[in-house]
Amino acid sequence: MILKNILESTKLDANFCADLLGVATDQFHEWLIGTRPVPRFLLPELSSILGVSEKILLSFSPGSGKSAAFASATLAPAIWYKLRDAKLVSADRELVALIRKLGFFMDQLAIIRGEKLRRFEPIFRGIHDKVHRALPPVVQGREAASEFRSMTDLDHGQSGIGEWIRPTLRKLGVLVVESPIKSDVEGCAFSVGSDCSATPCVYANSYKSTWFRRNGVILHEIGHAIFDLESDQVSIDYKEETSDELKELRAQTFAQECLVPKAVLVQISNRFGIKWDNLTSMSIAQLMAYSHAEQRLVLKAAHDAELIDTEQLQQYTNVDCSADVRQLTTHALNTREYLRSQAFEMPKWIAENRNTELGRRSLRLPSLYVGQVLDAWTNQQISEGKAAEMLMVDRDTFRSRFNSLSKGTEKAA
Amino acid sequence: MTPTPGVPPNPAFIVADTSALIQIIVSEEIAPLRVLKQDFGIQVVIHEAVEAELNWRIQKKFPEKRPILKKAFTSKTIEVLSRAILDGSGYKSGNALIDQIEILGQRFSARVDRGEAYTHAAGNVLSVPALSQDIAAIWNLINEGIDIHRPILRAFDVLVFGVQTGAIDWEACARARKHLIKAKETLLPSFQNCSVEDGMPQFYLRLCSSNSPVIGAQTPVEKLDERIYIRKTTL
Numbered sequence: 001m002i003l004k005n006i007l008e009s010t011k012l013d014a015n016f017c018a019d020l021l022g023v024a025t026d027q028f029h030e031w032l033i034g035t036r037p038v039p040r041f042l043l044p045e046l047s048s049i050l051g052v053s054e055k056i057l058l059s060f061s062p063g064s065g066k067s068a069a070f071a072s073a074t075l076a077p078a079i080w081y082k083l084r085d086a087k088l089v090s091a092d093r094e095l096v097a098l099i100r101k102l103g104f105f106m107d108q109l110a111i112i113r114g115e116k117l118r119r120f121e122p123i124f125r126g127i128h129d130k131v132h133r134a135l136p137p138v139v140q141g142r143e144a145a146s147e148f149r150s151m152t153d154l155d156h157g158q159s160g161i162g163e164w165i166r167p168t169l170r171k172l173g174v175l176v177v178e179s180p181i182k183s184d185v186e187g188c189a190f191s192v193g194s195d196c197s198a199t200p201c202v203y204a205n206s207y208k209s210t211w212f213r214r215n216g217v218i219l220h221e222i223g224h225a226i227f228d229l230e231s232d233q234v235s236i237d238y239k240e241e242t243s244d245e246l247k248e249l250r251a252q253t254f255a256q257e258c259l260v261p262k263a264v265l266v267q268i269s270n271r272f273g274i275k276w277d278n279l280t281s282m283s284i285a286q287l288m289a290y291s292h293a294e295q296r297l298v299l300k301a302a303h304d305a306e307l308i309d310t311e312q313l314q315q316y317t318n319v320d321c322s323a324d325v326r327q328l329t330t331h332a333l334n335t336r337e338y339l340r341s342q343a344f345e346m347p348k349w350i351a352e353n354r355n356t357e358l359g360r361r362s363l364r365l366p367s368l369y370v371g372q373v374l375d376a377w378t379n380q381q382i383s384e385g386k387a388a389e390m391l392m393v394d395r396d397t398f399r400s401r402f403n404s405l406s407k408g409t410e411k412a413a
Numbered sequence: 414m415t416p417t418p419g420v421p422p423n424p425a426f427i428v429a430d431t432s433a434l435i436q437i438i439v440s441e442e443i444a445p446l447r448v449l450k451q452d453f454g455i456q457v458v459i460h461e462a463v464e465a466e467l468n469w470r471i472q473k474k475f476p477e478k479r480p481i482l483k484k485a486f487t488s489k490t491i492e493v494l495s496r497a498i499l500d501g502s503g504y505k506s507g508n509a510l511i512d513q514i515e516i517l518g519q520r521f522s523a524r525v526d527r528g529e530a531y532t533h534a535a536g537n538v539l540s541v542p543a544l545s546q547d548i549a550a551i552w553n554l555i556n557e558g559i560d561i562h563r564p565i566l567r568a569f570d571v572l573v574f575g576v577q578t579g580a581i582d583w584e585a586c587a588r589a590r591k592h593l594i595k596a597k598e599t600l601l602p603s604f605q606n607c608s609v610e611d612g613m614p615q616f617y618l619r620l621c622s623s624n625s626p627v628i629g630a631q632t633p634v635e636k637l638d639e640r641i642y643i644r645k646t647t648l
Binding site for chain 2: 018021023024027039040042044108111112380381382383384386388389394396
């Protein structure tokens with residue numbers, strides 16, 4: 001009964017879980033009610049998704065003598081406590097489960113490629129240890145951002161870092177997922193992978209969101225990953241919600257100072273001759289396009305840096321500069337518009353070829369991950385079936401998307 | 414039946430993978446599997462990972478074929494590998510063998526999909542042929558220096574074996590091919606553009622009964638073409 005208890009504690013739907021694990025629902029129900037023990041082949045994946053160690057899952061298998069009630073009371077996985085929040089919908093929880101399954105495959109891929117990137121460890125630990133916890137949260141966030149920019153070489157040139165955030169985080173070994181989900185969740189941070197190789201994952205909801213906004217969200221979640229994941233297991237941020245909580249203030253300041261420190265604002269204003277006391281829609285668009293941050297964040301940063309006063313902040317926040325931003329940068333276009341604007345052929349793993357669907361849920365996989373899976377497949381390190389499994393699509397879908405990449409030696413008989 | 418000197422005994426099992434079993438279930442021809450069990454004493458077994466995958470894929474993709482699969486399980490034409498089955502077939506230390514299969518299967522599953530991984534792990538540990546359609550997966554393991562127990566049988570080896578032993582006729586084979594085409598399943602190159610009967614000269618049967626004349630190509634056609642002869646255990 002342990003699986004049933006754990007599942008109840010996570011509020012995950014059993015049918016969804018059966019699909020997630022790639023097993024028939026009636027068979028999954030047999031494991032749930034304890035008619036048959038959970039098979040061993042499934043334990044690593046189950047453990048990685050649920051956040052319960054294999055040893056514990058095994059120790060509470062039928063016949064072990066430990067009661068289900070005891071299991072239920074002691075083993076509800078910590079990561080799922082917060083995910084049971086009433087504000088969250090099943091779509092949110094299922095997305096987290098999907099991402100945690102992705103983390104399981106990422107571990108496998110890292111072993112096959114012979115590279116397990118854990119560069120985030122010394123950097124995150126360094127920042128965590130360096131910032132004094134007695135300081136005000138805003139100062140903590142600012143100091144952490146300055147350290148982060150310096151340690152990751154993002155402070156070179158004092159220009160916008162939006163285009164470098166994702167590649168930098170991926171090089172550090174952090175899993176960055178941006179996928180649309182109709183939910184109040186704006187972003188979250190949690191760990192994926194097995195206990196011994198837990199990797200921080202930051203998620204930004206791309207539903208009705210902009211690239212500029214998500215830059216801030218991703219860095220906000222990185223702030224949480226550095227300071228809060230150790231004790232909280234998962235950090236969730238909702239749309240249109242502000243909080244004065246220490247953790248939130250620190251993470252928000254971290255994001256702001258990473259993206260738009262005063263030096264970047266000054267550099268952009270000098271470059272374009274921007275007059276702070278008379279910002280036009282074009283000059284606000286320039287600030288956005290070159291700092292890679294959304295309007296509200298740029299203006300708040302300018303206000304915090306004492307470049308504009310409170311009245312100007314309110315006045316400039318109401319300026320509609322969307323048309324000007326679209327003229328200045330392709331980042332203001334949506335994916336479809338962006339692809340249309342590109343003359344060259346995009347790689348296979350761009351846009352819809354990165355989507356995976358599981359029942360009612362879909363997830364857009366990170367392009368780097370998809371690229372790595374396809375590399376491993378074309379280099380014959382993994383089979384076609386394994387590549388499809390890792391991309392969480394069936395073989396027919398995999399073939400229809402990527403068969404042209406096959407070297408011809410790997411045709412199924 | 415008394416063993417004949419110099420002739421290897423029949424394997425106790427054929428370990429089947431999802432890809433091949435799906436083709437057999439979709440083709441609606443499980444009579445050859447029954448003949449293997451009843452006349453040749455060879456039980457088709459699957460690992461729990463394949464059982465889960467097979468049930469799931471049939472449920473999702475071919476729900477109308479579920480009764481055929483269910484019948485194959487209830488009639489024990491296909492059985493799930495367990496200690497009891499190993500014990501019943503004379504294997505010593507069934508638990509240790511199951512442990513070995515689990516460990517090897519987990520290792521293989523980093524490179525090939527779950528069903529293939531545990532099927533080839535069981536084939537290797539038990540030294541019995543595997544029934545698997547995915548040549549790519551097999552090459553992946555071979556390229557990694559992993560020795561795969563051979564021969565590796567395909568769904569059509571079982572179907573044509575059925576014709577050889579008289580369990581089914583060419584018409585049944587033609588129907589099976591039609592079902593597979595309709596289900597958009599990948600066919601072997603020998604049968605892609607012609608009927609099974611017409612494609613036989615290009616098909617090297619890997620599972621042969623030594624009690625009937627061999628049919629199809631007399632020499633190997635593909636790299637992995639290796640043949641196993643099995644004998645009837647009932648007269």
